[in-house]
Amino acid sequence: MAFADRMTVTDIAGRSVTLADTPQRIILGEGRMMYAIAPLATDDPFEHVVGWKDDLVLYDPDAFRRFEAAFPEDTARMVNFGNPYSGDFSIEAVLENEADLLILDLGNLFKAQETGLIEKLDEAGVAVVFIDFRRDPTANTIPSMLLLGRLLEEESRAAEFIDFYVSEMRKVTNIVQTLPVDEKPLVFMENAAGWNPDACCNTFGSFNYGRFIELAGGRNYGSEMFAGYSSEVSLEGVIAADPDILLGTGANWSEARPEVAATLLGYEGDAANNETRIQALADRVGFRDLRAVQDGRMHSIYHQFYNSPYHFVAIQQLAKWIHPEDFTDLNPQATFDELHERFMPFETSGQFWVSLPE
Amino acid sequence: MTAISDIDDDAVSKLVDNYQSRTYRRVILLLAAIALLAFTVVIDIMTGPASLSFVDVLAVIFNPSGASVQHKVIVWDLRLPIALMAICVGAMLGVAGAEMQTILNNPLADPFTLGLSSAASFGAALAITLQWSLIPGAGVFFVTGNAFAMAMVTSLALYAFTRLRGVTPEAMILVGIAMLFTFNALLALLQYGASELELAQIIFWQLGSLARASWGKVLTCVIVLAIVVPYFMSRSWALTSLRMGEEKAASLGVNVSFLRLTVLAGVSLLAAVAVSFVGAVAFVGLVGPHIARIIVGEDQRGFLPFSALAGALIMSGTSIASKAITPGVIYPIGMITSLIGIPFFISLILSQRQRHWQ
Numbered sequence: 001m002a003f004a005d006r007m008t009v010t011d012i013a014g015r016s017v018t019l020a021d022t023p024q025r026i027i028l029g030e031g032r033m034m035y036a037i038a039p040l041a042t043d044d045p046f047e048h049v050v051g052w053k054d055d056l057v058l059y060d061p062d063a064f065r066r067f068e069a070a071f072p073e074d075t076a077r078m079v080n081f082g083n084p085y086s087g088d089f090s091i092e093a094v095l096e097n098e099a100d101l102l103i104l105d106l107g108n109l110f111k112a113q114e115t116g117l118i119e120k121l122d123e124a125g126v127a128v129v130f131i132d133f134r135r136d137p138t139a140n141t142i143p144s145m146l147l148l149g150r151l152l153e154e155e156s157r158a159a160e161f162i163d164f165y166v167s168e169m170r171k172v173t174n175i176v177q178t179l180p181v182d183e184k185p186l187v188f189m190e191n192a193a194g195w196n197p198d199a200c201c202n203t204f205g206s207f208n209y210g211r212f213i214e215l216a217g218g219r220n221y222g223s224e225m226f227a228g229y230s231s232e233v234s235l236e237g238v239i240a241a242d243p244d245i246l247l248g249t250g251a252n253w254s255e256a257r258p259e260v261a262a263t264l265l266g267y268e269g270d271a272a273n274n275e276t277r278i279q280a281l282a283d284r285v286g287f288r289d290l291r292a293v294q295d296g297r298m299h300s301i302y303h304q305f306y307n308s309p310y311h312f313v314a315i316q317q318l319a320k321w322i323h324p325e326d327f328t329d330l331n332p333q334a335t336f337d338e339l340h341e342r343f344m345p346f347e348t349s350g351q352f353w354v355s356l357p358e
Numbered sequence: 359m360t361a362i363s364d365i366d367d368d369a370v371s372k373l374v375d376n377y378q379s380r381t382y383r384r385v386i387l388l389l390a391a392i393a394l395l396a397f398t399v400v401i402d403i404m405t406g407p408a409s410l411s412f413v414d415v416l417a418v419i420f421n422p423s424g425a426s427v428q429h430k431v432i433v434w435d436l437r438l439p440i441a442l443m444a445i446c447v448g449a450m451l452g453v454a455g456a457e458m459q460t461i462l463n464n465p466l467a468d469p470f471t472l473g474l475s476s477a478a479s480f481g482a483a484l485a486i487t488l489q490w491s492l493i494p495g496a497g498v499f500f501v502t503g504n505a506f507a508m509a510m511v512t513s514l515a516l517y518a519f520t521r522l523r524g525v526t527p528e529a530m531i532l533v534g535i536a537m538l539f540t541f542n543a544l545l546a547l548l549q550y551g552a553s554e555l556e557l558a559q560i561i562f563w564q565l566g567s568l569a570r571a572s573w574g575k576v577l578t579c580v581i582v583l584a585i586v587v588p589y590f591m592s593r594s595w596a597l598t599s600l601r602m603g604e605e606k607a608a609s610l611g612v613n614v615s616f617l618r619l620t621v622l623a624g625v626s627l628l629a630a631v632a633v634s635f636v637g638a639v640a641f642v643g644l645v646g647p648h649i650a651r652i653i654v655g656e657d658q659r660g661f662l663p664f665s666a667l668a669g670a671l672i673m674s675g676t677s678i679a680s681k682a683i684t685p686g687v688i689y690p691i692g693m694i695t696s697l698i699g700i701p702f703f704i705s706l707i708l709s710q711r712q713r714h715w716q
Contacts, residue, residue: 055553082551196559225684226684226687231688232569233687234406234407234436234686234687234688235436236406236436237408237685239408239431240408241686242428258489259500285435289427289428
């Protein structure tokens with residue numbers, strides 16, 4: 001019977017991976033992969049997960065506490081494999097935990113190939129698959145969810161989620177398609193605004209939030225400046241370009257870094273606190289005189305949408321900010337609520353975006 | 359007395375003439391270098407992604423109240439501090455390198471090769487990744503504070519260690535190199551555990567950046583220069599004699615140990631402040647003094663100001679280049695200092711017939 005369960009999948013790196021059996025003990029290369037697993041195995045998302053890296057705990061403590069409240073025993077038994085960005089995995093630790101599948105972020109592909117991690121684990125009978133919600137999320141979310149659906153034997157759930165994803169994405173892109181090119185406002189997106197209170201400006205190229213802006217009907221400043229994923233740009237250039245809309249990302253980084261000036265968006269985001277914080281970001285030298293700030297078109301949005309399959313919520317909210325007249329009927333909060341009702345093991349709370357108060 | 363009257367009057371007047379023409383030549387060269395520096399500073403202030411004409415910039419500088427807010431922010435808050443920071447830091451590194459080479463009697467000595475820059479980078483990384491503040495109450499400047507503290511501690515350790523075996527230049531260089539590798543290893547360790555955002559900060563810091571210049575930092579640099587450089591100038595005879603050899607200097611009545619100690623303290627202060635504000639900038643402290651030596655020789659009265667000017671010129675040129683490569687995108691200055699300085703340096707070496715380091 002074991003043979004019948006044998007499956008071959010193609011992962012996001014284009015690798016063909018054969019698993020001897022349905023994986024029972026999975027290690028996550030990033031804790032934030034739970035954003036994608038929770039909608040598929042909603043009743044018991046940790047069922048097959050034995051360990052993860054602690055990025056969810058460190059960089060999105062609000063979301064971690066929601067998981068912790070819903071599944072206290074599971075989060076307590078998670079084996080911590082350390083920081084996801086170190087890229088390295090102790091093969092011994094993987095084997096010691098008797099894992100049969102390691103799910104890695106596409107960003108770790110090069111490192112995993114260079115260090116021979118894939119071959120060594122393969123010899124030990126541990127499969128490695130790559131998924132991606134960060135590098136090219138709008139292209140890779142559907143195949144990543146399909147893949148996870150097969151690995152978790154939750155294929156109908158995956159199909160259900162993808163239906164929801166596509167219909168919510170189309171609510172924006174169907175309208176944006178009809179907009180003339182010259183009606184696309186210039187948008188500047190500051191990556192992790194205020195994360196370093198002393199410095200500005202890291203921004204996205206035509207990737208991730210840069211791409212979200214383009215899909216939501218805006219021109220992304222970073223896409224026009226450089227070809228890569230993200231880069232440091234000069235504030236003077238931003239002032240000279242005089243963007244119509246100023247955006248920034250924020251998340252609850254204040255527990256790991258108390259000095260951050262970022263908006264603390266997330267499941268525990270507090271509206272009054274975030275209004276004060278976005279006001280302070282707008283008051284920075286060089287920002288306060290920008291036309292976008294003067295016009296009240298400065299907004300901040302939850303950073304972690306950049307690494308989750310829920311980015312359609314972000315794109316909807318961006319569309320409302322970029323083209324308010326064209327998206328009056330769109331209600332991103334309702335979309336987010338529906339996502340939680342149908343697919344998440346806990347309810348919405350907190351605040352995931354905030355605008356500069358009038 | 360007879361011996362002196364026996365000397366040919368012509369020879370004496372020739373000697374005096376030679377000395378006068380050398381001094382004269384030095385003053386001319388100094389004025390030329392200052393003029394060149396003024397020119398690069400003007401270019402630096404003129405350069406930027408916002409298109410401001412020369413007249414616009416002059417108008418904003420001399421009549422700020424008449425200018426638009428945007429222009430005022432660009433010139434006064436962004437361009438002027440960066441341009442002035444560049445020359446201050448360049449001068450500090452140039453002087454620091456010059457006197458390190460002098461007191462250690464080693465052409466390879468500079469804040470970078472002796473590990474002060476690595477120590478500063480490590481201090482900054484401690485703040486960025488682990489949130490450790492080495493100076494209590496440093497507030498938002500704790501990254502800078504840490505960098506400064508680590509650089510100072512390192513130079514003190516450098517000195518204390520070499521005291522154990524008597525102050526020999528070789529021992530000091532070797533300990534410095536050991537420091538360099540130690541801190542690089544520790545830095546790599548911190549990088550290994552850093553998150554994506556932290557990593558971007560550390561790398562940017564390690565490669566140096568003028569983008570965080572402010573008037574407060576410029577003022578600090580000016581004060582440090584105003585304290586240290588006059589002291590070095592007042593000791594210029596003693597320092598020049600040191601280059602003839604320790605024994606000769608001692609026989610001329612110079613307290614070599616005390617001179618080394620005080621100069622090292624001054625050098626540490628210069629290097630630590632410079633590095634803690636702009637990050638690790640390779641090459642300037644090493645090559646600035648060599649350029650000065652090739653042009654004006656070993657006499658500290660010419661060598662010291664020229665080292666400062668050469669360092670300032672390199673940094674000013676770097677600042678222009680970092681803005682000009684892709685307007686609007688910021689390139690780290692550390693890599694540019696090497697790229698623009700090295701061809702110039704090599705051409706100087708090749709055009710030089712005699713050995714300039716004895």
